[in-house]
Amino acid sequence: MLPTARPSFSQRHPFIFGFLLILAAVALFMGASAALRHLTGGTGPFAGPRVGVVRVEGMIADISKTTAWMDTLRDDPSVRGVLLRVDSPGGGVAASQELLDAVRRMAQVKPVVVSMGTVAASGGYYISLGATRVIANPATLTGSIGVKMELPNVQGLMDKLGLARQTLVSGDMKDAGSPFRAMTPQEREYLQSLVMDMYDQFVTEVANSRNLPVEKVRAVADGRALTGRQAHELGLVDAPGGMDVAMTDLQQLCGITERPVLVEQPKPSSWLRDALESVLDLQPASRVVTPGFLYVY
Known part of the structure; x- marks a missing residue:
């Protein structure tokens, strides 16, 4: 008696085989379309x-x-x-x-x-x-039109917890804006000068780009x-x-x-990343805020 021939993969798994055929057809179509766009510069008879x-x-x-x-x-x-x-x-x-x-x-x-x-x-x-x-x-x-600098301050919380922080700096302004203590008048003046310099860049750019007098821009450039x-x-x-x-x-x-x-x-496929973020309750890097200076327009 002759041995029975083993069924082919398509016979044993018809649904999987059909799905793979569809994937191959889609990949072939997309590849051909991409090649056509590349060769014709996107200006063929159907584009x-x-x-x-x-x-x-x-x-x-x-x-x-x-x-x-x-x-x-x-x-x-x-x-x-x-x-x-x-x-x-x-x-x-x-x-x-x-x-x-x-x-x-x-x-x-x-x-x-x-x-x-x-x-x-x-x-x-x-x-x-x-x-x-x-x-x-x-x-x-x-x-x-404006610039904002945000500086967190946790001095009150540190005092309640009985914690202190010691810092060694090479210059008076190296520690300016520290969240662990109150800001000095000199530090406030220094940091405000940075904000105003960036603000002046913004106003000047608007005036030049829109062909407007600087004074007219400043009149509405208060944020x-x-x-x-x-x-x-x-x-x-x-x-x-x-x-x-x-x-x-x-x-x-x-x-x-x-x-x-x-x-x-x-757009790259992100289904795996989205699934991990959902299951593990992770935050995307773009949403994470790093403590410290935050200059924003």
Whole structure:
């Protein structure tokens, strides 16, 4: 009697085999599509002109991935222009300045139009100054031109716990802003001078970028938030409107008459990270606040 042939993998596991076939087909399709886009520059018979999309959302802190994406779009000749969607209350001073520089570098090569979302205030407004045009919804919260330094103080708690801290410094200002003691008048004057220097940089940038007198900018640069309509009346933004208005402006600047293909930043899969954060109750690094000086626009 002849031995019975062993069933094939597809016969023993038909559902798994079918799933693998689907995965292979999807991978093949995506690879072919990517190759076609690379060879044709995204302008084949089934693709329109390409415009890049950059999203700045939440606190402005680690901007390395955003600036890297902007550099990619800037160097891609098939991308005709860039829509910068800003929905941020601000963030670190240096990070905002770096992002502003990246926006400005982009605008020197191709048109950049900002579309302000719910809030584009402080650093969110600051980074928009490098764009070709700035569009804000009438109810967008923007402006908030100013600088804030936050210094925690736990001296009262230390006294209640009977704890003390001894510090050796090389100069009078090396320990300025220590959270373990009261601030001296000299330290307050010194730290205030740092804040005012950064504030002056902010005001000067607004005046130069928006072609406004410095005195007019200082009149509203007391940290107050403005609606998009108020900002437009003051000359701080170019026009009222949402993403559709911003996209229309961008198409006109790029000379595009047909519906463009939007080139979004690829998002890495984060399901494993999200699951670990949920199960272990972990905080993403971007949400962790380090004690000490906190300069924010």
